[in-house]
Structure formats: C-alpha cells, structure tokens
C-alpha cells in the first residue's frame with residue numbers, strides 16, 4: 001500500500017480532529033476519502049470550535065450518513081472509529097469483515113459479550129489490522145515509565161496507582177453546555193467513570209505482562225442535588241483496586257463530577273529497584289515526572305524533570321498536534337504499520353486488557369464492591 005484511503009465514522013469533536021490530523025499531518029500517505037455521521041450538520045455546519053465546516057475543509061471527501069453504505073462504496077483502506085465511547089465494537093467488527101483496517105478509539109468495547117465477539121471476528125480476519133487508539137500510551141510520561149522499566153531501573157513493579165481526575169465528561173460538555181456535544185452523545189450521561197479507564201491502565205499494562213485478574217470497586221454516589229444529574233445520577237468518584245495472579249496491585253481513581261481544579265492524569269509506579277511518578281498540573285506548576293533508582297547512580301536520589309503529553313520525538317516537529325503530539329504519534333505509528341505491513345502498534349489484545357477491567361469494576365461497584373474475577377476472551381485458548 002502506498003497511499004491510504006482513510007475514512008472516519010463519528011464526527012464529534014474527536015472524530016473530526018483525528019481525521020483532520022491524519023489528512024493534514026500525513027498528506028503524502030493519507031487520502032481523506034470518506035466521512036460518516038448520523039447528523040449531516042456535523043459535516044455541513046461549522047462546529048466544535050472549528051472555523052470552517054468539515055465540508056469546506058475537505059471538498060474532495062465523500063460524506064455519508066449510513067456507515068454500511070460508506071463501507072460498501074468508499075473503497076477504504078483504513079477507518080477511524082470515533083463514535084461514542086459505548087458503541088465502538090460493532091463498527092470495528094463490520095469494518096474488519098469488510099477488509100478495512102481499523103484504528104478504534106477507546107474504550108474498545110462496552111460489554112464482555114462485545115469483547116468475545118470482536119476477538120472472534122479479529123481472529124477470522126487475519127489479514128486486516130486492528131489497532132487501539134490508546135493515545136495515553138504514546139505520551140511522554142507513558143514512554144518514560146516504560147523506558148525506565150525496560151532499562152531495569154524500576155525492577156519489578158509491585159504496586160501502581162493512577163488517577164484520571166476530570167469533570168470533562170460530565171459538567172463541561174453536557175451540563176454547562178459551553179460547547180454542546182452532539183445529539184447522540186448519550187454515552188457522556190450513561191458511562192460509569194471507572195469504565196473510562198484506558199488512559200490510566202494502558203501505560204501500566206504496556207510493561208506489566210500479566211493480565212489484571214481481580215477487581216473490587218467502590219463509588220461515592222452523587223454528591224450534588226440529584227436534579228443536577230439530568231436524570232442519570234452517577235458516582236462522583238469511583239476507585240477500583242485490581243490484582244494480577246502474581247499479586248501485583250493497581251489502584252485507579254476516576255471522577256464523574258469533579259470540583260478539583262487540577263490537571264487530569266497522575267501515575268505512580270513502585271518497583272523493587274525504583275520509583276516513578278508523573279504528576280499533573282497544580283496551580284502555576286506544570287506537569288512533572290520524578291524518579292529514583294538503585295540501578296542508576298544519577299537517580300539514587302529523587303530526580304525531577306518536566307512532564308507532559310508531548311512525546312520527546314515531537315518536540316521539534318511542527319506537524320505534531322493533538323494532546324501535545326500524542327495523537328500525531330498514534331496516527332504515525334498506525335500509518336507506518338499499514339504502509340510496511342507491520343504489526344499493529346497497540347493490538348486488540350492490548351486494547352481489551354486495558355478496557356475489560358473497567359467493565360468488571362463497574363459491575364463490582366454495582367454489587368457494593370464485591371470481589372470479581374476478570375475474564376478475557378483468550379483465557380481458554
């Protein structure tokens with residue numbers, strides 16, 4: 001393949017920005033062939049803080065309101081799945097079965113049954129690539145912890161914790177209506193905070209080889225007047241503890257409604273030879289990373305350096321955009337893999353390893369924190 005005929009389904013703020021980035025940052029390799037949304041106005045009207053409509057920006061691109069018609073007619077090589085967070089799996093499966101390579105946004109699936117279905121379809125479509133759009137895994141802090149681990153500076157990680165602290169999926173978009181999302185954005189009302197866990201678990205699972213096996217999760221319940229939840233009361237905070245078979249523990253905090261005016265992502269890794277943390281913005285201070293190691297003399301005491309999303313290799317690349325360049329790297333890796341016939345940068349298995357624990361955590365929270373065993377589609381293979 002020399003040039004990729006790229007399509008997108010879902011033109012909310014995420015889908016349009018990813019499609020635009022793919023077309024504009026990789027003009028030598030990507031043809032923005034087709035786009036699809038149920039809402040025609042998402043193509044024809046100026047929306048989501050863009051200054052021109054998508055139709056004006058991409059006059060050569062064919063717009064569809066029906067996904068299957070696009071799959072049949074647009075002769076796509078690859079597709080970005082950017083529908084709501086609870087409806088990815090069927091779009092992914094149908095694309096794979098149509099021979100179209102997939103880059104799916106996260107979380108990958110919404111139910112255990114969808115995970116089984118997608119795993120089965122993926123195995124039947126061996127020559128078609130599925131890659132998970134886990135941009136958290138391409139961030140600077142994610143790379144840093146992976147590199148420290150690979151160098152042996154952390155030893156064996158035995159306890160990790162992550163926090164994704166944001167009101168974004170709750171109040172900014174849906175209730176305050178600063179920039180209202182699409183009419184089909186129900187997932188923002190319905191999704192339990194803990195289900196949006198891939199940004200937090202993904203960076204850890206990139207170097208923890210074992211699957212997460214057990215989970216117990218608690219929620220705080222809603223902490224504002226119930227009528228403020230628009231008929232869909234959710235926990236303001238949920239925390240889950242996961243454990244692998246060998247006893248590695250990961251704690252995850254996710255917010256639904258959040259009053260903390262701090263940055264979003266925090267990570268800590270406790271290893272037998274060292275420690276790493278990435279701390280989000282606090283007031284005037286930006287993101288920082290800190291680490292120490294018994295295996296690296298300069299870090300025998302805690303070292304501190306600038307953190308953030310921007311992957312190091314993007315610092316001098318003006319085309320690198322989207323979450324500080326993390327989205328650019330995600331697309332770059334996907335495009336390179338397609339052009340060279342390489343392995344998917346973040347496989348379906350990796351995507352499910354970081355998605356399914358959130359689904360089980362939500363079930364545990366609904367059962368008052370009951371300890372549940374996490375099952376994966378590959379367990380009996």
Ligand SMILES: NC(=O)c1ccc[n+]([C@@H]2O[C@H](COP(=O)([O-])OP(=O)(O)OC[C@H]3O[C@@H](n4cnc5c(N)ncnc54)[C@H](O)[C@@H]3O)[C@@H](O)[C@H]2O)c1
Nearest residue numbers: 010011012013014037038082083084085105106182184185
């Ligand atoms: N990786 C990240 O950093 C990141 C950031 C934001 C959002 N996301 C993910 O990106 C996805 C999209 O997020 P968003 O905020 O743009 O959501 P959104 O709800 O605003 O947009 C989804 C779009 O999909 C369209 N859609 C739904 N069903 C469709 C169908 N059958 N056919 C065609 N179009 C259909 C909707 O009309 C809507 O325009 C979500 O899965 C979310 O989890 C990821």
